[in-house]
Amino acid sequence: MKTWRDERILSLFGIDLPIIQAPMAGVGNAQLAIAVARAGGLGSLPCALLSVDKAREAVTLIRTQTAAPLNLNFFCHAPSPRDEQRLAAWSEIIRPHAVSAGLPLEPTLPAHPGIDTFNESWCAFLENVAPEVVSFHFGLPDAALVARVRAAGAKIVSSATTVAEARWLAANGCDAIIAMGTEAGGHRGTFLPGELDTQAGTLALVPQIVDAVDTPVIAAGGIADGRGLAAALMLGASAVQIGTAYLLADEIALPPIYRHALEQAGDQSTVLTNIFTGRPARAIVNRAVRELGPLSAHAPQFPFAGLALASLRAHAEAAGSDDFTPLWSGQSVSLARALPAAEITRRIAGQALDVLRQQ
Numbered sequence: 001m002k003t004w005r006d007e008r009i010l011s012l013f014g015i016d017l018p019i020i021q022a023p024m025a026g027v028g029n030a031q032l033a034i035a036v037a038r039a040g041g042l043g044s045l046p047c048a049l050l051s052v053d054k055a056r057e058a059v060t061l062i063r064t065q066t067a068a069p070l071n072l073n074f075f076c077h078a079p080s081p082r083d084e085q086r087l088a089a090w091s092e093i094i095r096p097h098a099v100s101a102g103l104p105l106e107p108t109l110p111a112h113p114g115i116d117t118f119n120e121s122w123c124a125f126l127e128n129v130a131p132e133v134v135s136f137h138f139g140l141p142d143a144a145l146v147a148r149v150r151a152a153g154a155k156i157v158s159s160a161t162t163v164a165e166a167r168w169l170a171a172n173g174c175d176a177i178i179a180m181g182t183e184a185g186g187h188r189g190t191f192l193p194g195e196l197d198t199q200a201g202t203l204a205l206v207p208q209i210v211d212a213v214d215t216p217v218i219a220a221g222g223i224a225d226g227r228g229l230a231a232a233l234m235l236g237a238s239a240v241q242i243g244t245a246y247l248l249a250d251e252i253a254l255p256p257i258y259r260h261a262l263e264q265a266g267d268q269s270t271v272l273t274n275i276f277t278g279r280p281a282r283a284i285v286n287r288a289v290r291e292l293g294p295l296s297a298h299a300p301q302f303p304f305a306g307l308a309l310a311s312l313r314a315h316a317e318a319a320g321s322d323d324f325t326p327l328w329s330g331q332s333v334s335l336a337r338a339l340p341a342a343e344i345t346r347r348i349a350g351q352a353l354d355v356l357r358q359q
């Protein structure tokens, strides 16, 4: 039975529903991917904060639970050198805020920010586990690595935050392009130079990218229910990628302070901030964002900005405070429901079909 008018993404990935569960580093896990895959969407495993061993463990678990296609997701930023002077200056900017919060700021910064970029070892891992889809954030890795990912049998996807980025991704061999509007939670996928302020929201970005490239487009940002999915399809997207609407899913064990912040959040709760990692990302406004950002010219380069905040964050969290925690979230946070992920997926698809049948 033909249900969805545009089946390009369904046949490209081998899925039943035009819903991709967004990879969400630090939040998404094997259980979430399994639940969405079983419901007919594309399950994704974010690998940016995992070791290769942890990722292998998660993929093994997913493969034993479902034969459905799987998306593995990676950051692919060009690593920037650690700038000790800039880190020290950033620590000095943070210090008075630590003092006024009554929290200690450790003088020694952690050695490694713990965010990995796609490299030779990850590529070898992919060749071994052969995921059906690989999605990248912050552009694409070197052409030689992309060629190896393709040779391993994966469809290749990446995010565009502008029409120029979409054209670049299409020209560099992406099989599908995520059009990421400014409503989206987490890091902007931006990889070409440009102004953050002039980036478009999903409603404006999707049709302009659809018109600019022949590659199928996946809409992302602010889509959290069937109305959003139907609207994205009407704009010419072939599927949607949904993150924030899964944040309260039963399969995710969110720290209670993060969960509480999401439950309290409304339409004006989030902002784009670079203070937690050095790259702009959408998060719920908290003390750190208010006092240090939202956008600071002093934040060290990605991903080092978070190092200076790490001890402060740990002390605050131990005291039950979210003052210095990155509370990643998109603008549709109040539409998120605390339900099993399969039910979230089926509800969004069912509501969208109802809306579309009324056309």
Ligand SMILES: Cc1cc2nc3c(=O)[nH]c(=O)nc-3n(C[C@H](O)[C@H](O)[C@H](O)COP(=O)(O)O)c2cc1C
Binding pocket: 022, 023, 024, 025, 026, 027, 046, 047, 048, 073, 074, 135, 136, 137, 180, 183, 184, 185, 186, 187, 220, 221, 222, 223, 241, 242, 243, 244, 245, 328, 329, 330, 331, 332
């Ligand atoms: C908590 C969180 C973490 C995210 N981490 C990643 C990630 O690791 N890789 C990635 O490609 N996108 C990441 N994103 C962006 C999502 O893939 C997706 O584009 C976005 O969530 C869509 O917008 P929405 O949140 O309004 O649904 C993240 C988003 C959130 C909310």
